Amino acid sequence: MSLRINDIAPDFTADTSVGPIGFHEWIGDGWAVLFSHPKNFTPVCTTELGTMAGLQDEFARRGVKIIGISVDPVENHDKWKQDIKVATGFDLGYPLIGDKNLKVAKLYDMLPAGAGESSEGRTPADNATVRSVFVIGPDKKIKLILTYPMTTGRNFDEILRAIDSIQLTAKHQVATPANWKQGDDVIITAAVSNEDAVKRFGAYETVLPYLRKTKQPAA
Structure with a gap:
């Protein structure tokens, strides 16, 4: 299914680096940013996850939770978290979803239905379209969608700026x-x-x- 602004963000259950979650329940009454990655141990994504960790207080000040997703099993995330700390100096204090069955990537229209049922054997290039950012409001509706190529690191200052605008114009x-x-x-x-x-x-x-x-x- 194709997702657009003002659609309800699809709900899901998933394993994460901090345990199982139900997405809508995890969001609660606040805002959320879901940002996706094609595979663990990829260089651009490593810098992005660390940058988000460094900005976590800025998001929290706006009432926004952050959560990442990678097309890889959760059991691989702990080693990647160590690499992220080495590369950026920041510990991941937010959940990182494991999407080894590609369920969430498909649910959010980042991979086609025929992409298979497992992350095993897939390269970052196979998952190149899993590079989207979704800003989700307290009403669980999608407020913003941004998709980047693998070779272009995301500008999270811009995402904060956009959230400031979205929250202001909602009020x-x-x-x-x-x-x-x-x-x-x-x-x-x-x-x-x-x-x-x-x-x-x-x-x-x-x-x-x-x-x-x-x-x-x-x-």
């Missing part, structure tokens, strides 16, 4: 312009009349009839 009737970051001006959505814009936001700038900017609302 206020605003949107964020290109390259927006915390504290920058925001766009008033078309659903807000000029009169209501004054009541909600005070002063605003009309750049174009359909583009009105104002100061970022307080969280």
Whole structure:
């Protein structure tokens, strides 16, 4: 099945580096980031998992849990975690899902149904499309999907920036312009009349009839 923004994130049970989980239950009432990897002991993914470990407090400050997934058995994860610590200096304090039967990769449309039933014998190139990031809201709906090639390391600062935007715009009737970051001006959505814009936001700038900017609302 093809997944899109605002679809319910598929639920699943899986073994992880911290024990079995039910995904929706694990998310609870908060936000989550699920990010996937084609295989253990791959160089780009090793740097990514360590970078996420170093940013775990930043995600937690936003009420976001993080969880990784690799198309390999959980029993291989402990050795990989040691390598990640050597390479990046960070311990993995978040769960890493083992997907040796390719169940979650298929469920999230990262591998085709005909990809087989086992990770055994598969190369990273066989799993090259298992390189997606899913941001999931408290309503269990997918808010963002990003997919990267194997040779391009993910920018997790950008994912934090996107989460800041998604959380802000979920609370206020605003949107964020290109390259927006915390504290920058925001766009008033078309659903807000000029009169209501004054009541909600005070002063605003009309750049174009359909583009009105104002100061970022307080969280």
